[in-house]
Amino acid sequence: xxxxxxxxxxxxxxxxxxxxxxxxxxxxxxxxxxxxxxxxxxxxxxxxxxxxxxxxxxxxxxxxxxxxxxxxxxxxxxxxxxxxxxxxxxxxxxxxxxxxxxxxxxxxxxxxxxxxxxxxxxxxxxxxxxxxxxxxxxxxxxxxxxxxxxxxxxxxxxxxxxxxxxxxxxxxxxxxxxxxxxxxxxxxxxxxxxxxxxxxxxxxxxxxxxxxxxxxxxxxxxxxxxxxxxxxx
Ligand SMILES: [Zn+2]
Numbered sequence: 001x002x003x004x005x006x007x008x009x010x011x012x013x014x015x016x017x018x019x020x021x022x023x024x025x026x027x028x029x030x031x032x033x034x035x036x037x038x039x040x041x042x043x044x045x046x047x048x049x050x051x052x053x054x055x056x057x058x059x060x061x062x063x064x065x066x067x068x069x070x071x072x073x074x075x076x077x078x079x080x081x082x083x084x085x086x087x088x089x090x091x092x093x094x095x096x097x098x099x100x101x102x103x104x105x106x107x108x109x110x111x112x113x114x115x116x117x118x119x120x121x122x123x124x125x126x127x128x129x130x131x132x133x134x135x136x137x138x139x140x141x142x143x144x145x146x147x148x149x150x151x152x153x154x155x156x157x158x159x160x161x162x163x164x165x166x167x168x169x170x171x172x173x174x175x176x177x178x179x180x181x182x183x184x185x186x187x188x189x190x191x192x193x194x195x196x197x198x199x200x201x202x203x204x205x206x207x208x209x210x211x212x213x214x215x216x217x218x219x220x221x222x223x224x225x226x227x228x229x230x231x232x233x
Pocket of ligand 1: 148170171172173174175182183184185
């Protein structure tokens with residue numbers, strides 16, 4: 001696409017090469033595509049292309065939005081408390097059941113497992129963990145075989161001890177960007193008889209979800225006459 005753009009709109013290329021630099025006239029300064037292209041952001045936005053997450057709050061606060069500031073703050077407070085408690089209960093129940101992953105992750109992996117049966121997996125190099133997942137056809141291109149290169153290692157030793165010891169890489173980029181195994185990785189796992197849930201990013205674990213929803217320490221707030229004195233505007 002970059003090459004296409006070069007032919008049709010060289011000015012846009014000039015602009016993008018300077019975009020994000022500290023000093024755009026400095027020819028020696030490296031270009032910084034991670035500042036404007038999601039492809040290069042290292043998965044920071046987790047493949048989310050929209051701001052729907054924050055937009056949805058607008059509709060949630062539709063009624064409170066018409067109230068004075070105090071009412072708006074109070075409404076936000078009660079809703080936040082409600083959401084945190086609901087989610088805390090769900091994740092605690094999940095933890096009590098001994099489930100390693102939240103339901104959403106489990107359902108996604110089950111959906112992939114059903115579809116993965118149609119994929120042909122070729123072991124290219126087991127030691128290097130290189131595989132090829134071949135799809136007989138895709139919806140828009142019947143008769144065309146799609147090939148995905150997959151790297152999957154169970155005994156991967158990351159240099160950074162904070163990183164998971166499992167490594168899943170696919171040409172479709174979904175595991176790298178979302179931390180969840182794609183259809184092709186699931187197919188390779190089925191082929192090798194490995195547990196695909198070992199390749200889910202640890203950040204999604206039930207244990208971490210419990211930590212997230214238990215961090216907030218909410219307490220009822222006192223009546224106005226008990227508030228600390230304030231002398232400002
Ligand atoms: Zn894939």
